[in-house]
Amino acid sequence: MSLLLTLAPLSSGVRADSNLTHRRAHRRPVPRVVRLLGSVRGLRLPRARIVRWVDHSAHTVARYYGRFPASRVDVSVRRGYGRRVGAGRTHAGRRIVIRLGRRVSSHALDRDWVLVHELLHTTFPRLARRHRWMREGLATYLEPILRARAGDLSEREVWARFASGLPQGLPRRGDRGLDRTPSWGRVYWGGTLYWLLADMGIRRQTHGRRSLRDALRAIAAAGGNGRVVWPMARVLRVGDRATGTHVMSRLYRRMARSPHPVDLRALLLRLGVHRATRGRAFALDHTAPMARLRRAIVRGR
Numbered sequence: 001m002s003l004l005l006t007l008a009p010l011s012s013g014v015r016a017d018s019n020l021t022h023r024r025a026h027r028r029p030v031p032r033v034v035r036l037l038g039s040v041r042g043l044r045l046p047r048a049r050i051v052r053w054v055d056h057s058a059h060t061v062a063r064y065y066g067r068f069p070a071s072r073v074d075v076s077v078r079r080g081y082g083r084r085v086g087a088g089r090t091h092a093g094r095r096i097v098i099r100l101g102r103r104v105s106s107h108a109l110d111r112d113w114v115l116v117h118e119l120l121h122t123t124f125p126r127l128a129r130r131h132r133w134m135r136e137g138l139a140t141y142l143e144p145i146l147r148a149r150a151g152d153l154s155e156r157e158v159w160a161r162f163a164s165g166l167p168q169g170l171p172r173r174g175d176r177g178l179d180r181t182p183s184w185g186r187v188y189w190g191g192t193l194y195w196l197l198a199d200m201g202i203r204r205q206t207h208g209r210r211s212l213r214d215a216l217r218a219i220a221a222a223g224g225n226g227r228v229v230w231p232m233a234r235v236l237r238v239g240d241r242a243t244g245t246h247v248m249s250r251l252y253r254r255m256a257r258s259p260h261p262v263d264l265r266a267l268l269l270r271l272g273v274h275r276a277t278r279g280r281a282f283a284l285d286h287t288a289p290m291a292r293l294r295r296a297i298v299r300g301r
């Protein structure tokens, strides 16, 4: 890898290969792609701790893409109450505003998912309003997977999130497909189901040689990030071409314009995700027919 590439603004600061960046960083200050802007006065934690949280979240996303797939993202903090990370919002794919409680703890930052979710919105093109499910679904699908890859969640926690959330994304009576049913459940969890099925479909059709990551990296490489608006047809074309399949476009046709019910219970059982006998806990069955696929989604390419 050339020195030039290492120091290019797009790839520095949040590179997957952080050793390389650190080794060369002393020669010239490395510009950060994702930066904390503005004051954090009034928070119990020092600014350095907040910066570390922003950097860690950015690395979590960059590791998946190979680099952070946007040119610059500013993060500003609004002060709230309590100890938690509050709501976040992404503006025009370049600015994230996120609320932190005055007494937010280091532990709450370690467990935070909101910033990774918002950062994921900066990595994918904006779309017409009716396709909102595609962007919210992508952020909801990838956030726990990427955090597991960063060592912040276990594989079981990822699937517990999916198993408890996905039922809210199933079509109800009167549903007219994801493009025409803008309910909360369909937007967030219906969108998550689209991406889970797409990831599974790509892996199965390519015998594990390709995954959703290839489609998303290709979209990002073609300039498709949160700063631009793309037509749906372009997203599907670039994504499918990168995987050598028609998985994304076919699934889009089925799920966007008709209800497309999915037997979620059967799907999760095949993946080896079981509700434990008591309570709300979930357990993983490593002998299930699609256990390898399930593991690859969280741990693989």
Ligand SMILES: [Zn+2]
Pocket: 117, 118, 121, 136, 139
């Ligand atoms: Zn969102």
